[in-house]
Amino acid sequence: MILLKFYERILRLKKIEIRTQSKNYKVIIGNNSIKEFASEHRKSDGKKLFVLDKNVYRLHKSKLDELVKQSNSSLTHIFHSTEKNKTLNSVQKIYDILLKNNFSRRDSLVAIGGGIVGDVTGFAAATFMRGIDYYQIPTTLLSMVDSSVGGKTGVNYSKVKNLIGSFYQPQKVYVDISFLSTLPNKEIYSGAGEIFKYAFLSDEENYLLIRDGLKAILNQNQFDEELIAKCIKLKAAVVENDEQEKSGLRKILNLGHTFAHAFESTINFRIKHGEAVIAGIFASLIVSEKVGLINKNDLNKYLTDFYFLPLNKEIVKADRSEIIKFMKSDKKSSQGKIQLVLASKPGEIFIDFHVSEKIIKYALNKLFEIIGTV
Numbered sequence: 001m002i003l004l005k006f007y008e009r010i011l012r013l014k015k016i017e018i019r020t021q022s023k024n025y026k027v028i029i030g031n032n033s034i035k036e037f038a039s040e041h042r043k044s045d046g047k048k049l050f051v052l053d054k055n056v057y058r059l060h061k062s063k064l065d066e067l068v069k070q071s072n073s074s075l076t077h078i079f080h081s082t083e084k085n086k087t088l089n090s091v092q093k094i095y096d097i098l099l100k101n102n103f104s105r106r107d108s109l110v111a112i113g114g115g116i117v118g119d120v121t122g123f124a125a126a127t128f129m130r131g132i133d134y135y136q137i138p139t140t141l142l143s144m145v146d147s148s149v150g151g152k153t154g155v156n157y158s159k160v161k162n163l164i165g166s167f168y169q170p171q172k173v174y175v176d177i178s179f180l181s182t183l184p185n186k187e188i189y190s191g192a193g194e195i196f197k198y199a200f201l202s203d204e205e206n207y208l209l210i211r212d213g214l215k216a217i218l219n220q221n222q223f224d225e226e227l228i229a230k231c232i233k234l235k236a237a238v239v240e241n242d243e244q245e246k247s248g249l250r251k252i253l254n255l256g257h258t259f260a261h262a263f264e265s266t267i268n269f270r271i272k273h274g275e276a277v278i279a280g281i282f283a284s285l286i287v288s289e290k291v292g293l294i295n296k297n298d299l300n301k302y303l304t305d306f307y308f309l310p311l312n313k314e315i316v317k318a319d320r321s322e323i324i325k326f327m328k329s330d331k332k333s334s335q336g337k338i339q340l341v342l343a344s345k346p347g348e349i350f351i352d353f354h355v356s357e358k359i360i361k362y363a364l365n366k367l368f369e370i371i372g373t374v
């Protein structure tokens, strides 16, 4: 009976295989998938350092205590996830624990939290003794659909986001949907922004499924494993073909992001990244119409399809010339020229598209008008 239950649980879990040049690994998705972690690691003899997001630990204490207890020779490090703490100093604190406890290349790190814990822990793993294993257990919507997969690790430096980092893939990713029950709305919006971009990285059919999945998340707080798996598969397909952002393909994941980073910087990060991405994708679609990649009818259809997404009114307080200044200094732009990722339809993405300042101003005016009316 117990065995049957066990298999039932295994069968219910979705598994995605990621094949990159540097490593192949699995992503396991399901309710309570961290139980898989416990059963897989119970007998392993290597030591483990669990880096736990402070809020996640507070909200899921008994479940996490149980997980840590079940793993052999395990230690915990509680981490307060803020962009201010996403630093080399925090990485050093992890090195100190590893050193003090004689961690070797046989041992590993486990990141439990959102993208910040994942990026910091991944970077510590990538650099300690030239690389030790690490596992990702993402707990925010954003980290489930995006940051836990793909191997980008790193920290902020000298006020520049993610300036120091490496590409270093995890050993395995356990996406446990049950963590989302405690996620605040703001963080849900943040994940929604990244899911929105996948609607355009896919085909017409998936575009509709992603739109409906997003509606279910925002209106009914319903998190569909299928939707999360779909997003991970889309990210995996990109990462597998351009692991280190060399061919340019990986740039398609930046749809809406040049606008988004400029919005965030101009209003001093008073909005969540995903909220900025939502507005950024709207603005990019407006640009796509203006440069002739899509017609007016299709633009209106795409905008109305996603009008239910939250548009943060803080954005309209941003100074338009400041936004343009930030966009020119974006690492994706070259020699002061603004280069954008644009979409002509779901599945058709253009990278490195040069766009004039005049068109950016036009898009900002139209976007601000839309935000003003919602």
Ligand SMILES: NC(=O)c1ccc[n+]([C@@H]2O[C@H](COP(=O)([O-])OP(=O)(O)OC[C@H]3O[C@@H](n4cnc5c(N)ncnc54)[C@H](O)[C@@H]3O)[C@@H](O)[C@H]2O)c1
Binding pocket: 053, 054, 055, 056, 059, 081, 082, 083, 086, 113, 114, 115, 116, 117, 119, 139, 140, 141, 142, 143, 146, 147, 148, 149, 150, 151, 152, 153, 161, 162, 179, 180, 181, 182, 183, 184, 187, 190
């Ligand atoms: N590596 C990548 O490919 C990649 C991709 C996108 C973003 N990122 C990075 O990810 C970071 C953002 O990640 P994020 O949005 O997951 O934010 P985060 O890690 O800052 O977490 C957001 C907040 O949610 C809390 N939290 C986490 N899980 C929770 C839960 N289940 N219940 C209640 N509260 C919970 C955290 O304590 C924190 O306060 C940024 O630093 C960004 O640069 C990395």
